[in-house]
Amino acid sequence: MRAFTRGLLGIAGFLVLWELLGRSPLLPAHALPPPSVVFGELVTQLTSPSFISHVVATVLALLIAIVIAIAIAVPSGLVLGSVPAVRHGTRAVIEFLRPIPSVALIPLALVMLGFGPETKITLAVYAALWPILFNTIYALDELDPLLVDTARVFGTGRLGVLFLVALPSALPFVLTGIRLAATTALIVMVSVELMAGSQIGIGYFIMEARSGPGRMDQVLVGTVVAGAIGVLLNNGLERVRRRWVAW
Amino acid sequence: MSNMLEVADLGHTYGDHEAIGGLSFTVRAGELVCVVGPSGCGKSTLLRTISGLVAPSRGDVSLHGSHLAVVFQDYSRSLFPWLSVQGNVEFPLRSLPRAERRARAAEALEWVGLGGAARKRPWQLSGGMQQRVAIARALAYRPSLLLMDEPFASVDAQTRFELEDLLLRVRREHDTTVLVVTHDIDESVYLGDRILVLSGSPARLVADLEVPLPAERDQVTTRTDEAFVELRSKVARLLNVGKPALDVEKWAAAERESLSETVSS
Numbered sequence: 416m417r418a419f420t421r422g423l424l425g426i427a428g429f430l431v432l433w434e435l436l437g438r439s440p441l442l443p444a445h446a447l448p449p450p451s452v453v454f455g456e457l458v459t460q461l462t463s464p465s466f467i468s469h470v471v472a473t474v475l476a477l478l479i480a481i482v483i484a485i486a487i488a489v490p491s492g493l494v495l496g497s498v499p500a501v502r503h504g505t506r507a508v509i510e511f512l513r514p515i516p517s518v519a520l521i522p523l524a525l526v527m528l529g530f531g532p533e534t535k536i537t538l539a540v541y542a543a544l545w546p547i548l549f550n551t552i553y554a555l556d557e558l559d560p561l562l563v564d565t566a567r568v569f570g571t572g573r574l575g576v577l578f579l580v581a582l583p584s585a586l587p588f589v590l591t592g593i594r595l596a597a598t599t600a601l602i603v604m605v606s607v608e609l610m611a612g613s614q615i616g617i618g619y620f621i622m623e624a625r626s627g628p629g630r631m632d633q634v635l636v637g638t639v640v641a642g643a644i645g646v647l648l649n650n651g652l653e654r655v656r657r658r659w660v661a662w
Numbered sequence: 663m664s665n666m667l668e669v670a671d672l673g674h675t676y677g678d679h680e681a682i683g684g685l686s687f688t689v690r691a692g693e694l695v696c697v698v699g700p701s702g703c704g705k706s707t708l709l710r711t712i713s714g715l716v717a718p719s720r721g722d723v724s725l726h727g728s729h730l731a732v733v734f735q736d737y738s739r740s741l742f743p744w745l746s747v748q749g750n751v752e753f754p755l756r757s758l759p760r761a762e763r764r765a766r767a768a769e770a771l772e773w774v775g776l777g778g779a780a781r782k783r784p785w786q787l788s789g790g791m792q793q794r795v796a797i798a799r800a801l802a803y804r805p806s807l808l809l810m811d812e813p814f815a816s817v818d819a820q821t822r823f824e825l826e827d828l829l830l831r832v833r834r835e836h837d838t839t840v841l842v843v844t845h846d847i848d849e850s851v852y853l854g855d856r857i858l859v860l861s862g863s864p865a866r867l868v869a870d871l872e873v874p875l876p877a878e879r880d881q882v883t884t885r886t887d888e889a890f891v892e893l894r895s896k897v898a899r900l901l902n903v904g905k906p907a908l909d910v911e912k913w914a915a916a917e918r919e920s921l922s923e924t925v926s927s
Contacts, residue, residue, distance in 0.1 A: 561739040568713050568732040569754035569803060577754075583744045662743035662785060 448632040456632040457639060469620040472532075472641060473604060475615065481593065484543035488587060488596075493549025493577065496585075502552070511642070517542040517603045517619045518610075525611060535607040535616070542603040543596035550592030554585030561656045571609050594652040601645050617641050665726060666691045666839045667712070667807055672721035673864075674707050681707040682863035684721065689807065691726075694833055694840040696850035696899040699860030701902060705843045709811045709866060712841070727806020727839075731799075735812040737792040741784035747771070747795050748780040770802035771795075773832050790821035794828065801832060808833075810842045814849065823881045826853060830879060847897045851890055852879060859900045868900050 430450045436442065437449030447483055448456075460466040495502045517538045528534045566580045608618025617637050624633035667689040674682045681704040689695045695716050699705050710716040712723050731754065734740040741750050751767040757767070771777050774794040784792050793813065800808055813829075814822045830853065833840050844850050850857050851873060859869040874889045884890055 559739050561734060561736060562742065562751075564715055565732070565734065565740045565742075566753075567715060569799075570729065580742070583742070587745070660744070662783065 427552055445629075445631055448635060452632050453635045453639065457636045458634065459631070460470055460636050466620065466636075469617055470644075471638075472615040473608065473617045473641075474533050475646060477597075477604050477648075478534050478603065480539035481543060481597055483536070484540045484547055484596055484600070485593060487540070488544045488547035488592075489551055492548045492589075493555065493581065493585075496552040496555030497577065497581065518606050521607060521610060523557050524607075530611070530614070534611075535604050538607050539600040539603045543600040546595040546599065547589065547592040550588045550595075551585055554588035555581055557588070558584050587656065587662070588661055590652065590656045594649060594656070597648045597652060598645055599646065601641070605641050605643070617644075664691050665689070666693070666726045667726070667841065668722070668726075668834045669712065670722045672708070672711060672718050672723060674704070674716065675712055675719045676707075680864035682711070685860075685865060685867055686721075687858055687867060687870060689839060689841055691839055692837050693855050694830075694842065694853060695852035695858060697841065697843045697858045697860060698847055698850040698897060698901070699845065699865060700862050701845050702862070703860055704863045704865035705845070705860065706811060709841075709843050710807055713809055725807060725893060729803070729805055730807040730809055731801075731803045731805035733793070733796050733800050733808070733813045735815050737796045737816065738785070740796055741792060741799075743783065743785055745784075747776065747782050747784060747787070749866065750784060750795055751799045751802050753826050754799060754867070765803075766802045767798075767882075770798040773835070773856075774828060788821075790810065790817045790825060793817060793825060797825075797829070797832070801836065805838065808838050808840045810840065812844055813842065815844070815846070817911065819896045820851075827879075827881065829853065832889055847901070848885070851893050851897065852881075852884060857893075857897060859897055861901075869897075871897070879894045 433447075434449040434451060437447045437452075495505065520538055520541065521534075524534045524538055528537060538557065560579050561575055562584060564575050566617035571579060604616070605618040605621075608616035610618075611621050617640060621634050621641075624630045665688045665886055669688070670686050672682060672685045673680070685708065687695075694802065697705055697708065706861075707716065709732070711718040713730060714723075742753065745753065748764075748767050748771070751770055755763040768777070768780065771780055774797055776791060776798060779787060779791065779795075784795055787795065793816075793859070797813075802820045814825050817825065826849065829842075832838065842850070842853055844853075854873050857869075857871045857873060858867060859871065860866065861868045871893065873893060875884060875893075891918055
């Protein structure tokens with residue numbers, strides 16, 4: 416509870432600082448609307464169907480991207496982690512692909528996939544793959560050989576060992592990978608919406624608010640909501656980990 | 663009595679290190695046999711070849727029964743942390759219908775006195791209790807042969823006595839055939855109907871001794887029994903005789919270490 420109170424104090428301090436900075440003559444007028452204005456606008460926007468549909472579009476695309484990334488990265492990680500030949504064969508390609516920022520792939524993705532939600536989902540999947548993949552491989556490296564021996568002694572075959580021992584034993588690492596991946600995917604998702612390739616989503620809402628009416632309060636509403644989605648995802652996944660894989 | 667396990671000229675070599683140098687022995691049905699030898703003499707390799715985890719370089723292992731179970735020394739790494747105690751005991755029974763699995767796990771947990779801990783996670787239990795879960799898991803599998811690799815080497819002295827007596831009780835009640843690998847001479851005499859004494863690396867059979875003690879044993883009276891003391895000395899002499907000096911020292915150091923563990927706990 417003390418930690419919680421301190422957290423609240425920190426947030427309050429941050430808001431006061433923001434309020435003061437927003438009202439000070441140091442910044443050009445309307446460049447940084449203070450939180451009192453932004454949160455008023457947030458309440459208005461939260462009752463607006465068009466804003467809600469932007470939020471839903473981003474969250475939905477994000478969830479789809481995370482699910483696809485898990486579906487690709489976990490099985491690939493299991494294969495790469497348990498078959499050394501495949502791992503060595505793919506190492507060079509993976510080491511080349513991994514450091515490419517997803518945002519640098521936007522032009523390519525636009526040409527290949529067009530301006531629909533496919534582009535932002537694909538790029539978010541790309542960004543989310545790596546933390547999940549590497550955590551899965553790492554988890555298999557850490558697999559205790561005695562657990563495998565125990566399973567084998569009790570008549571468990573190779574596939575059984577993979578699904579009944581390796582996978583559950585890897586789960587805590589995989590979940591951490593997913594948590595990291597979710598945050599990364601959110602960043603990429605909003606970036607793609609901001610830059611191109613979307614007619615809906617929080618990023619698009621932010622872009623529209625700035626370039627059209629120049630409503631900085633709406634820009635910040637979009638930013639605050641994007642941040643809130645990130646916090647909720649992170650905490651939600653942390654809760655899942657603590658509740659279900661607490662060993 | 664029929665033979666449950668027959669080991670014939672079993673040898674195993676890792677690279678150019680010969681771990682086991684041609685072992686032949688049998689374990690009769692219902693018998694509790696202890697394999698005792700110095701630390702690092704290839705006892706674990708012997709157990710791994712018998713359990714089928716490692717294919718031996720030469721020789722034969724034949725089990726006259728359907729399947730075997732193993733209890734490892736390191737219980738904390740041998741129990742699945744994501745499964746409950748019950749789930750761990752049910753693990754070898756996956757092919758059975760759910761109701762039967764449940765019943766057999768509950769029964770085995772009762773045998774080892776852990777009927778109330780079924781829903782706990784292994785890591786919520788003490789070391790001794792975790793090893794009892796591992797024993798329950800092995801018993802629930804109803805093995806033709808129960809293999810135990812230094813099963814009580816990682817618990818404190820008090821718990822060790824309790825677990826030794828628990829093993830003697832359950833194997834008597836359920837007529838289980840048991841092969842215990844240990845480096846502890848006293849333990850081998852206290853538990854065994856027979857003792858196989860191994861020499862140092864590569865492991866060779868030095869002696870095959872009957873234990874002339876009654877089936878009912880007691881931690882206090884049995885250990886002061888003349889036959890117990892005599893056999894213990896005999897095994898100790900066998901383990902020291904005919905071995906290079908270096909190995910004797912290594913073995914003595916290991917014994918001191920286990921002794922100081924016992925004293926400190």
